[in-house]
Amino acid sequence: MSSEYPTFVTHLECGLTGERFEAGQVHGLSAVGRPLLVRYDLAALGAALDKERLAARAGGFWRYREFLPVTKTENVVDLGEVMTPIFPLPRLGKKLGLGPRGAVLVKDEGRLPTGSFKARGLALAVAMAKELGLRHLAMPTNGNAGAALAAYASRAGLRATVLCPDDTPEVNISEIELQGATVYRVNGLINDCGKIIGEGKAQAGWFDVSTLKEPYRIEGKKTMGLELAEQLGWELPDVIFYPTGGGTGLIGMWKAFAELEALGWIGSKRPRMVAVQATGCAPIVKAFEAGEEHAPVWENAHTAAAGIRVPVAVGDFLILRAVRESGGFAIAVDDDAIFAAQSAVAKEEGVLLCPEGAATYAAYEAALARGQVAPGDRVLLFNCATGLKYPMAPVSRRLDRHGPIDYAAFR
Numbered sequence: 325m326s327s328e329y330p331t332f333v334t335h336l337e338c339g340l341t342g343e344r345f346e347a348g349q350v351h352g353l354s355a356v357g358r359p360l361l362v363r364y365d366l367a368a369l370g371a372a373l374d375k376e377r378l379a380a381r382a383g384g385f386w387r388y389r390e391f392l393p394v395t396k397t398e399n400v401v402d403l404g405e406v407m408t409p410i411f412p413l414p415r416l417g418k419k420l421g422l423g424p425r426g427a428v429l430v431k432d433e434g435r436l437p438t439g440s441f442k443a444r445g446l447a448l449a450v451a452m453a454k455e456l457g458l459r460h461l462a463m464p465t466n467g468n469a470g471a472a473l474a475a476y477a478s479r480a481g482l483r484a485t486v487l488c489p490d491d492t493p494e495v496n497i498s499e500i501e502l503q504g505a506t507v508y509r510v511n512g513l514i515n516d517c518g519k520i521i522g523e524g525k526a527q528a529g530w531f532d533v534s535t536l537k538e539p540y541r542i543e544g545k546k547t548m549g550l551e552l553a554e555q556l557g558w559e560l561p562d563v564i565f566y567p568t569g570g571g572t573g574l575i576g577m578w579k580a581f582a583e584l585e586a587l588g589w590i591g592s593k594r595p596r597m598v599a600v601q602a603t604g605c606a607p608i609v610k611a612f613e614a615g616e617e618h619a620p621v622w623e624n625a626h627t628a629a630a631g632i633r634v635p636v637a638v639g640d641f642l643i644l645r646a647v648r649e650s651g652g653f654a655i656a657v658d659d660d661a662i663f664a665a666q667s668a669v670a671k672e673e674g675v676l677l678c679p680e681g682a683a684t685y686a687a688y689e690a691a692l693a694r695g696q697v698a699p700g701d702r703v704l705l706f707n708c709a710t711g712l713k714y715p716m717a718p719v720s721r722r723l724d725r726h727g728p729i730d731y732a733a734f735r
């Protein structure tokens with residue numbers, strides 16, 4: 325990206341109390357320990373950019389520069405991002421008996437650098453860290469976020485330290501280290517790793533880029549909402565199913581839709597936002613059902629869908645608000661349903677979802693059966709990462725080229 329773009333950030337504010345913070349300074353959480361949201365002069369943004377000018381740009385999420393906080397082009401960290409495709413699952417849609425207007429669509433975020441949607445948030449966090457003069461970033465991760473941090477930090481010439489739960493798949497540990505970060509396994513869950521990062525900030529000299537503990541990952545994730553709106557001709561789907569861990573993407577998309585409406589690029593119609601979790605770790609579902617604004621720590625969290633094994637979310641109230649304001653709901657699915665969904669979508673449609681992405685399909689099926697969504701709804705599922713980085717069922721079938729081959733068995 326060569327040319328300079330105007331930027332429109334006015335200030336930041338606490339998502340809970342609205343307390344104002346100045347732009348252009350290093351920020352973590354607000355005084356009450358809650359996430360900061362970046363605010364823009366949307367009238368000026370709307371005067372500088374229109375849909376036609378945007379449509380003429382190539383590339384991935386950096387094409388939404390005016391909606392983002394990076395002020396200098398030299399701080400943009402680019403790894404060849406693409407606009408991730410949205411495609412239907414027609415065969416499964418037919419099996420599910422969808423009506424004439426109904427559709428089940430997948431947005432495949434596995435096509436991004438490092439193979440997951442974490443690229444969006446970490447690209448922004450790293451670019452802003454570079455802009456603000458930070459040198460050493462640290463975070464807890466269940467895998468994908470650490471890989472994205474490692475890649476974008478290396479690209480930007482910054483140091484990164486990453487802490488992972490003990491049982492994080494080997495491939496994630498290796499990719500993080502290979503892409504230039506220093507990675508440690510910790511005998512605990514992601515929140516235990518996060519505690520070490522938080523407590524060590526002053527002594528270790530690192531800056532904490534944990535989910536929502538700095539203000540810019542959410543701006544990166546916001547581009548999912550901008551992008552899907554543009555791809556769908558500025559007509560939002562009826563329902564979005566989002567695999568919810570820390571919830572950055574759900575909160576980010578909700579923010580994107582508000583900004584687009586303020587610009588007059590979309591109307592007031594919003595998708596119903598559905599937070600999908602696993603039955604072994606469903607703090608948001610529990611809080612949603614109990615009518616609570618916050619979601620206490622989920623004890624003994626377990627699910628094979630590691631990205632949504634997040635026992636506590638600092639932005640819990642923002643997730644719950646978005647879900648409720650949208651008229652959506654929160655739903656949990658068990659690991660058997662997740663792997664059955666992964667297998668069905670792979671076999672019927674040739675699409676290898678990650679377990680977290682498969683959770684959205686399993687949740688969609690369950691919600692359709694319970695009447696929480698209608699066969700006439702246009703539904704968008706998030707496949708947040710490539711299925712290729714996850715362990716898959718072994719296959720033992722063999723042929724002996726020296727022995728007789730039973731060709732009839734292939735029929």
Ligand SMILES: Cc1ncc(COP(=O)(O)O)c(C=O)c1O
Pocket residue numbers: 440442466467468469535567568569570571572573574630631632678680681708709
């Ligand atoms: C594959 C995958 N899906 C979903 C999530 C949850 O994302 P969020 O923190 O935006 O809720 C993660 C986060 O680690 C992930 O790696």
